[in-house]
Amino acid sequence: MAAALAVSIGVALAMYWATADVFDRTVRQSATEMSASLADGTFNAMYQIMRQGWTRAQLNEFLHTIRSQGGADGAKIELYRGSKVIELFGPITQPDADSQVLSVFATGQTISQMHQGVIRYDRPLIAEAQCLHCHTNATAGNVLGVLSIAQPVVALTQKAHQDLFNRLLVIMPIPLLAALLIALLLGDRMGRSLKRLKSAISRVERVEDLAHIRFSDAHTGFSELDDVLVEVDTLTDKLRNLAVDRNLLEFEIRLLERFVITSDVVRDWRRYVRDLLREINTVLPIHGVFIAFAVGDRPPGVELFWFDATDENVAATVSFRVQQQVSETLGVAAAALVPRQHAIEPSHRPVLTNARELEIRTKVLTMDTPPMRGVVGLILPFEHDQSAVARLVIESILSTMLNVVGSVRAIEKHTEDLEFYATRDPLTQLYNQRMFWSLLDYEVGRAKRHDYEFSLLVIDMDNFKTINDSYGHAFGDLFLHQVAEQIQDSMRAGDMVARYGGDEFTAILPEAGETEARMVADRLLSRLRKLALKTPEGQTVRASLSIGIAIGPRHATTARGLFAIADNQMYRAKNAGKNQYALPSPEDSFDPVSPLVLDEQALVDTLINEPPALCYQSIFATQDALTESGPELLLQRVAIELFARVHIEGRWHLAHEFASQIERRGQMETFDRSVITALLQSVAVQQCERLLFVRISPRTIRAPNFLERIAQSADQAGIARNRLVLELNERESLADLTMLDRFIESLHGYGFKFAIENASSGHWIFQHLRRYAVDYIKIDAEWLSHHDRVARDRAFVDSLLGLARALSVVVIATQIQTPLHLAAARSAGIAWVQGDFLAETAPMSAAPVPSV
Template identity: 40%
Template sequence: MQKTIRGFIITVAVGVSVVLFIALYLVVSTVYDRTVREDARHVSDVIAEQTFNSMFQVMRQGWTRQELEAFIQASQATFDETPYHLEIYRGKRVEQLFGPIEQPEMDAQVEDAFASGERELIERDQGLRYLYPLNAREECLRCHTNAEVGDTLGVIEVEQDLEPVIRSAREDFLTVLAFLAPLPVVGALGVGLFLNRRIKRALGVVEDSIERVNKVSDLKEVAFRDQSPGFAELDHLLDNMQELVEKLRGFAVDRDLLEFEIRLLEKFVITSEVVRDWREYVSQLLLEINQIVDAYSLFSVFKVDEEVFDLEVFWRCHPPEEVRQTFEAAVFRAMAEEPHFQPMPEIQVHHHVAETGCTIEAIDPDAIEVQTKSLLVETPKIGGIVGIGVQADIVRDDMRMLVVESILSTLLNVVGSVKAIYKYTRDLEYYATRDPLTDLYNQRVFWELLEYEMGRAERGDYGFAVLVIDLDNFKAINDTYGHGFGDRFLAAFAETLRASVRQGDVLARYGGDEFVAILGEGDEGTPYQVAERIREAASGVALTAPDGHEVHATISIGVAFYPEHATEFKDLFMFADNMMYKAKTEGKNRIGYPTEEDVLEVFRAIGEKSRVVQQALDADHVVPVFQPIVEASTGRVVAHETLSRIRREDGTLMGAGEFVEVAERMGIIHKLDHLMMEKAFARMAETDYQGLLFINLSPRVLVLGEFLRETSRLVEFYGIDPGRVVFELTERDTVSNFQVLEDFVNDLKLEGFKFAIDDFGSGFSSYHYIKHFPVDYVKIEGDFIVNMLSDGRDRAFVRNISNLAQELGIRTIAEFVESEEVLNAVAGTGIDLAQGFHTGRPSETLTPAEPQ
């Protein structure tokens, strides 16, 4: 049921009256209460001050104990018929000299006053309590010989009961308000009746005018301004309606323009093809615009960095050189008129032609100025776009201008989005292969290229070498000058390393301060020459530290040859790694060049590791450890990742990095995984663990038909909900097994398990996986997380991965969270979970976790 204006006015008046009544009561009551309490505090202070002054004057003349007691009783009796109560407390120093007096037992507040010597006002619901310390003066020490100036000898307590005064005032105020409250309601009723009659008469005039409009052609006959309903507000409303009618006359006739806009907007769908060929996409949009508007060109402006902008100009046909120059100058002038482009930045111009078989005729420069419609924004939008515009003969047609402005506003976001996805996809593909700090290849690409080079060498029957390069004592640099300086030192060393190898040699940062190189086909002497050149160049790397000292470093290099030292790529790397450690043990700053004895020793060490791994499997020495995974926003532990360790004979634990590659080469990694998983499930059951448990799987399980069957048997045996188990596979390990992986993941999901992609963003198929697989979690590559505070590109990758995952309903986990600052940055980008040494180190104890 609709409300009438009269009823609405009365309802509002009553409501406002009630609200004002309550508000006025609360405000006045609060002000009065505060005033009474402030006055009471002042009175209490005066009473205490006067009491003390009286006591002080009497004490100066000396008094007996009887006089003291009489004084206290007289002071207290003064307030018998008042809301005040007076009490005087004697301190311990006075009692030691003059004995105790009859007084109430001291509570904590009185004792605090003795201790602090400060006056204290304690407010209570129904009154005040004022404590006034009696601090010793110089002349007090003549009698109080055991005190010092400033010591608290006593406390005067003044209490006042305010409840009767406040209650009486509130009752009087309520009486007055109750008498005044009906007056606004009565007034509102009279005003409502009066306004109702006037408004109904005025609305009748408006209704008569509207009833005359029955079809579009009637709009030409409507003249609201000829009517006057008698109210200025309604007169203004009729003026606005008249303006609306005049606008509708223009909009109602050009249906083709609206249909064209709808058709064009339907083309604003971003696909992978659009992203890949975004310039061709914009060129096609220009041709679409020409179906309804004779447009010569479309341009967009992108912010590359603080001082450089890209101007992308799309021409319908080939423009003459003078037209290009004139058009560029017109865009530059439009940008110069905007204050946020001052000073004028460097602008890089790129021209594109939509139809190559035609040429634009010469255009008058003044026409270009008049006919160019542009939209420039103060701050970059998606993809760094700051402006877009079209050059066409549209200025004399308001309707066409309106449609073009709408198209430009939409294009500003569409083109920016396409450019952003194009840029981030290209950068992601690039940095999936690169170390962000040094711009060298990363560890994953090194392994792929090493395996590839070994295959080529085998087919071509030639040899090559691997160098493992490690900075000596780099930890001391980090500890002394901080990780920021350490990163700059690593970047400087990487530049020196890049300049020291041959064209075609492969360089990579293996991790931390360790680098690797693959030296292509050559004789045995060449790798040693390259290694010696690298060692000598490294000695020249110097960086000035924050304290002004010049920091240098030396390196140790290990060398291994294919096929002399190994025919498996991982064994070849392990051999070079052992040679690097040999160089360190022999004094550092040298090259570990293998001898026949070294070959025997290294393979003996590899054999020893194989024996240790096999023995650990046989003797059940595989130990699971658990690293917490927390909510990024709250720090609440919700999951753990299970990691494999081997317990040595001395009780210490061997890290996975020491035995995983050996176990993979031996073909028993899946057995270690299975044993570790069974122990982890047993621990879940023992501790009644309620969180999620992440378990890493080796690629070998993909081809083992009994894996899922055996895993299902274990969760049933230990009474574990499969939905609390998340299996992780790394992106790099799954690239070559796509179809097998797809079947495996689908089977996992059917059994109720969850699935996660580890090191997301590190390989080439990140988006392919999350598009085709039912992924529950993605663990973002740790290198992106570690550097996101200092590298804007890494921060952009993390933010875009987070946004994409949210759109797809996939939860995100940040790895390598090593500090509070990184955790806050991770939470700020919307990432769900975090894992790293800052949030918790791996432990044999499975700590409680809250279910999600």
């Protein structure tokens, strides 16, 4: 009401101000027009007198007359004579001309201004043609004088304002009373509506209470206000679907915290579910949950957790519905899915007696690794009008339980797999090398305690590399798996078989002396002679084994010593013609034999304390590999291949024997760079003018700045970059072809050369030759010496050599160990050769490398 009154007064004042302003402007305009009329009349009277000719006395009388007109509040008239009139007729009594009068003399324009309640109207008296008869010194258009009229308007406006105010004082109460009545009417109607709105808002404690705010039936008498209240209904409906109660929000935050899977959750996920069910019921009524997961080949188990007490009928009915739901989801017969029921402490809510009042909400999880399908469900009270927020909370609960329990079950499966594969080889399912050493150490100690002998077999496949390279790695893996099965089937109950690495196996025969070991070895060789596999091309492939036998503790009292002897005997069987076994004779001495397995800590200590030593093997070129006879063969040294070796546990070890340990520690790039830097700084290498071949690890190509640092080392040593040839094993180069692309491009950009080592007949070598700028490829002479036996391999070799010649790629035959190997390389047209038959590996420190 006060606001309405204030508005009314404000409107009245505004009307008064507007009316007064209009009246003031009208008065000023009227005064100006009156001044103009007065000026015209005065000038006309003066002109009439001047035409008749007048004396100075008449002039003074005229001036006195016009100056005395107007009175105190009337207009005042003043005449100002100009300089040309003064020049002819002399001056008259007149006030000093102010700036406005002077401006009229200067411009010849009439000026009208209001100042301090007085309107000044100054008009110029301009000479016309008829005036020049008297004013002989003037010309037409000259200003002869100024007639100035000052018209006061203050008294007039004050009187008008007073009259206006008196009239408004009579009229003003009418709109004020009208405004007051309207305000009272609006206030009553709006007050009742606002009171209803305030009452509804005061009852809102939760988001669900917004459903009670309804104004669609409100009638305030104002259609606009009714529309606003209807929109309030729409707003509350939207808020109901969007807003979240504080307790629900806090619960969601706690739910997010439960995504953290701790060791306690992994150990007892059922307790996690029970605790979560209690917490859920602080915000939503959930009667129970069920969980079912099928992991791998295991049959699924169903767990049903009740928060509320139920009678037997409800428990049986819900159990049946859960069985059907899980059966449909997991594709398992319902009869095999009887839920295991868990009851939490009483909830103090009524016992559930009607299964029709319950509904089940579920969510399904499917994983490929590990293979797993699961379903979780909530048992809820049936509701027809459930809010969107409640539905979202239920979905988040299901997601949390599904992800957490699913992750726990996956962790359990992964843990079991890790425990299995920590001791098993993934391909053959035999024990792995790590488990082999544990078993061997245990058997050595057990034999000492119980004073009995046992046997160790080291088993190596003959010519497996040829099979792998000829028919591909997939067939090679299949062949390995079949051989592993034959080895396992040849053993006695209780014997322990392991895959040591690659195509090498071991077998521990507890409480088995020499006689039993020979029987097992004979049985194994016999079974392998019968093994034959068909290749994808339909060819039959066979394999044989070389077996080394050592008897503990007769031949050695330590696990590593015993392994070294068995490994030595395996090579002895291989050198004797393969497909047989060997064991030490009574005359053999084993004192000088050193373990062939490196101690990793000893390796690390050695590499920290002293840099690796360098050794080399020469690479030769024949003058004419196709025409020269053996006795006339002339070899020319064209390159050397550099090797790193370390002295550990009494013997020298080449880099390939410990590369895996270095790679596991992530130090391969550092090792490769240190070896190449030491090579480039070697005086013997600097004196040699031939090519320098160095093998690097595939991990090294990922190292940033590796090539840049090698280039700097070569420049500092004064060795031309194009003498350094970096080698990569063909199989190892397949790990990351995109990275290899960038590496080879950078390698040639720095001026180095590139070689592929251990090239095979597989299609990847052809891909490399097509894709990359390869300078050299190395082929194992053992493979060359056997390729004539298989037409497919012969075709691949001929194609590879022809492609290499077309691309100007130099082919090098490596591992030349016998005259047969050399003859095979020469017959294939390979001019560059390398191997112990031509020159053994020698230390760089022994003597400078000869250039020829």
